[in-house]
Amino acid sequence: MSAPISMAALQKGYLAYREEIDVAIRRVLESGWYILGREVTEFEEAFARWCGVDHAVGVGNGTDALVIALRALDVGPGDAVFTVSHTAVATIAAVEMTGATPVLVDIDPETHTLDPARLEEAVAHFARSGAAGEPKAVIAVHIYGHPCHMDAIRNVCDRHGLKLLEDCAQAHGATIGGRCVGTFGDIAAYSFYPTKNLGAFGDGGAVVTADSALAERCRALRQYGWFRHYHSDIAGVNSRLDEIQAAILSVRLRHLDTEIAVRRSVAAQYNVGLAKSVIVPHIASNVGHAYHLYVVRTKARDSLASALNDRGVASAIHYPLAVHQQNAYAGRVPIGVGGLPVTERLYLEILSLPMHAFLSQSDVVRVINAVRMWSG
DSSP states (O other), rough: OOBBOSOOOOHHHHHHHHHHHHHHHHHHHHHHHHHHHHHHHHHHHHHHHTSSSEEEEESOHHHHHHHHHHTTTTTTTEEEEEESSSHHHHHHHHHTTTTTTTEEEEEEEETSSBBBHHHHHHHHHHHHHOOEEEEEEEEEEEEOOOOOOOOHHHHHHHHHHHEEEETTTTTTEETTEEEETTSSSSEEEEETTTTTSOOSOOEEEEEEEHHHHHHHHHHHBBTTTTTTTEEEEOOOOOOOHHHHHHHHHHHHTTTTTHHHHHHHHHHHHHHHHTTTBBBOOOTTTTTTTOOEOOOOOOOTHHHHHHHHTTTOOOOOOSSSSSSSTTTTTTTOOOOOOOOOHHHHHHTTTTEEEEEOOTTOOOHHHHHHHHHHHOOO
């Protein structure tokens, strides 16, 4: 019997570059410098170049990246931050960690990202009512690796004087017009959780921006508010990307473009092979999907998941509940005008199929055939 096909392949991500990674780890261990040293600086510089911005600031994880980015934008108590319920809970948790109030807005039915028209309505409504505080910022979540409608969202922000933060936790390598996401807003946050397109072997994250003042503030915020060593000029936190993770990420960054190309090749085969069985992902014009996840839709989602499991093919639901449906948030987080009907319908139909850079051609064929056999 063939080996099961998993959703991710973390061990293969090490074995593929084992020699380079082992050398990098040994270099750190032998250096005697383990926090905010040369490895972090070199990775920050390389990642900033790769993203196409001037600054990257390594932090402890993706949630901290969001919190630090928001605080760098002076978001805090009394402020309203507009974003989506179709996201990892971390997006909303980060807003609340600043003391601000998240306002949840519905999504585009095709791209599953923030709907600019619904955003406009929500901002106008809450600006008039003041029910969630003063409108201050928008978080555009590039879900699954598909970019948001950034031009339209940027226009809404400009009209209402709002700051724009991009949540790129799932979007390493996603592009609009050939330009990387994370470069369209005022600031952006990345996660390097092991399953991400660019994954560490532990937690890690980064804030990226073209604004030197924001970058300086983020560097202070990640380490107790120090602009000068041991002098806390603002209230900061302890959230630092460590040297070993930075060294590993530098190795993996060198291979990232190749891995994303593999993901796109797998997705292209899925798109053709599965089109008659399920609803395959919609790709907006002029964008490059990074395929952190490959998410299909079907009203018989649970049946498909069970059939795939019987055939040794893993699947997952990202996510089983929208944030506003989670016990911790239900009934207490403000929701935009008209509710969240598109978001709520989507959660009954979505299923993620195996997607990573180490799927073999035979794996891809097996996944496609397993879905076809179910639909047949």
